[in-house]
Amino acid sequence: MSLKSSLLGVCASLALATPALAQQIEIHHPYARSASPMAKTGAAFMVIYNHGDAADRLIGVTSPAAEKVQLHTHREDDGVMRMIHVEEGFELPAGDGRLVMKRGGDHVMFMGLTAPFEQGDTIPLTLTFETSGEMTLDVPVDLERDPDQGHGHQDGHQHGQDHGHENTKDH
Numbered sequence: 001m002s003l004k005s006s007l008l009g010v011c012a013s014l015a016l017a018t019p020a021l022a023q024q025i026e027i028h029h030p031y032a033r034s035a036s037p038m039a040k041t042g043a044a045f046m047v048i049y050n051h052g053d054a055a056d057r058l059i060g061v062t063s064p065a066a067e068k069v070q071l072h073t074h075r076e077d078d079g080v081m082r083m084i085h086v087e088e089g090f091e092l093p094a095g096d097g098r099l100v101m102k103r104g105g106d107h108v109m110f111m112g113l114t115a116p117f118e119q120g121d122t123i124p125l126t127l128t129f130e131t132s133g134e135m136t137l138d139v140p141v142d143l144e145r146d147p148d149q150g151h152g153h154q155d156g157h158q159h160g161q162d163h164g165h166e167n168t169k170d171h
């Protein structure tokens with residue numbers, strides 16, 4: 001499945017679930033990876049936009065692909081980067097606010113994978129938003145993506161720049 005068709009699927013399922021809010025939450029460039037075929041954990045990354053007039057919050061994640069799925073971030077602790085479970089979730093500010101989940105930062109964490117993440121697989125993932133409700137998408141596994149590619153830096157990054165990567169990552 002191409003990235004484009006999976007994004008279309010996202011829009012379609014959201015429209016069915018919450019017609020009034022269909023335009024408000026938009027997900028760009030989702031992908032999932034794990035460190036090796038033996039890994040029992042994996043992570044997913046994406047950029048989420050809130051085009052609505054009210055702030056929202058990503059408060060939960062579920063997936064049949066792992067025993068436990070959590071929202072994580074990385075914090076530096078005495079020079080060591082550690083992953084932390086963020087129970088309160090991540091804020092999505094109103095008016096095109098953006099949540100960037102990327103390597104070394106905020107991410108969706110899969111613990112106890114039910115099957116290894118293999119290149120070309122898609123991982124079903126349900127995101128729960130405080131206001132907009134649930135949204136299910138198929139996240140493509142991309143083990144080859146460069147960590148620095150795709151999302152750029154979290155600060156001062158323009159919406160339009162994200163689209164620039166679409167062509168290079170489409171199959």
Ligand SMILES: [Cu+2]
Binds near residue numbers: 043072083107108109
């Ligand atoms: Cu993690």
